[in-house]
Amino acid sequence: MGMVMLRTIRAQQACSERWRRRGLRLGFVPTMGALHAGHLSLVAAALRNVDRLVVSVFVNPIQFGPREDFHRYPRTLARDRALLSRAGVDVLFSPAPAAMYPPGFATRVTVEGPLVAGLCAPWRPGHFAGVTTVVARFFQVVRPHAAWFGQKDAQQVAIIRRMTQDLGTGVRILVGPIVRESDGLALSSRNRFLDRAGRMAAPALWRGLQAGRAAIRRGERSPAGVRAAMRRVLAPVSPVRVQYLDIVDAETLQPLYRLRGRVLLAIAAFVGRTRLIDNLPVRVPR
Numbered sequence: 001m002g003m004v005m006l007r008t009i010r011a012q013q014a015c016s017e018r019w020r021r022r023g024l025r026l027g028f029v030p031t032m033g034a035l036h037a038g039h040l041s042l043v044a045a046a047l048r049n050v051d052r053l054v055v056s057v058f059v060n061p062i063q064f065g066p067r068e069d070f071h072r073y074p075r076t077l078a079r080d081r082a083l084l085s086r087a088g089v090d091v092l093f094s095p096a097p098a099a100m101y102p103p104g105f106a107t108r109v110t111v112e113g114p115l116v117a118g119l120c121a122p123w124r125p126g127h128f129a130g131v132t133t134v135v136a137r138f139f140q141v142v143r144p145h146a147a148w149f150g151q152k153d154a155q156q157v158a159i160i161r162r163m164t165q166d167l168g169t170g171v172r173i174l175v176g177p178i179v180r181e182s183d184g185l186a187l188s189s190r191n192r193f194l195d196r197a198g199r200m201a202a203p204a205l206w207r208g209l210q211a212g213r214a215a216i217r218r219g220e221r222s223p224a225g226v227r228a229a230m231r232r233v234l235a236p237v238s239p240v241r242v243q244y245l246d247i248v249d250a251e252t253l254q255p256l257y258r259l260r261g262r263v264l265l266a267i268a269a270f271v272g273r274t275r276l277i278d279n280l281p282v283r284v285p286r
């Protein structure tokens with residue numbers, strides 16, 4: 001049977017309910033569309049592990065700040081549909097905003113505490129509450145056994161894991177690695193906003209992360225020293241403007257005063273007007 005596209009909550013609920021009654025194992029890959037090879041690698045991983053796969057395409061208004069790029073976020077549903085159908089997905093679930101958030105919708109699912117203290121959170125107030133709210137809502141509707149997310153959004157993954165555990169949703173959270181262009185640029189739906197100069201400059205983020213890792217391998221153990229090594233690579237590159245460079249514990253996302261264990265080097269930068277993020281987990285040698 002080919003892929004079907006469902007647009008209403010009720011249709012998706014009925015479909016998931018039918019599959020569950022038959023004892024099938026359901027997988028879910030939530031996306032905002034404008035699909036690239038990173039998304040498709042999550043889809044491929046999911047397809048290997050479940051009986052039926054639902055992929056959502058929904059540009060979630062409540063995870064964008066008032067000055068962010070919700071209106072210009074790329075919407076390429078016809079192309080996404082063709083890609084997902086070719087990949088062997090069972091259902092493309094693409095609800096209208098009014099179906100996800102009917103008039104009067106007033107609930108937020110919010111993770112609090114250290115996971116939302118640093119990295120992107122202070123720069124994007126309300127963003128992660130928007131993400132956890134939509135993911136919790138999707139989990140209620142799709143009722144998957146497992147869901148796949150990309151490592152590029154490492155903080156999002158940690159927060160969703162926390163939420164899933166705290167709410168006891170029973171959904172297994174799985175993570176796919178970052179997929180990169182040949183010059184190291186992490187795939188992102190926002191890369192299409194880069195002009196020529198921006199596209200040439202953007203791999204500096206990856207080179208900065210690699211410089212941080214090299215400093216750790218050379219024996220640097222102070223976050224300030226690693227950050228300085230990353231800055232040396234990034235500072236001369238125009239039009240790159242670093243928003244943050246952080247080195248945190250890879251599990252707890254807490255800042256470190258001396259590097260040990262598994263750490264995460266994370267970066268957010270504007271390349272022209274486009275905000276990009278990237279990260280690199282590193283095991284610190286003893």
Ligand code: PAF
Pocket residue numbers: 030031032058060063131134135153156
């Ligand atoms: O990572 C994304 O694309 C979004 O944050 C997600 C998980 C689909 C929720 O809107």
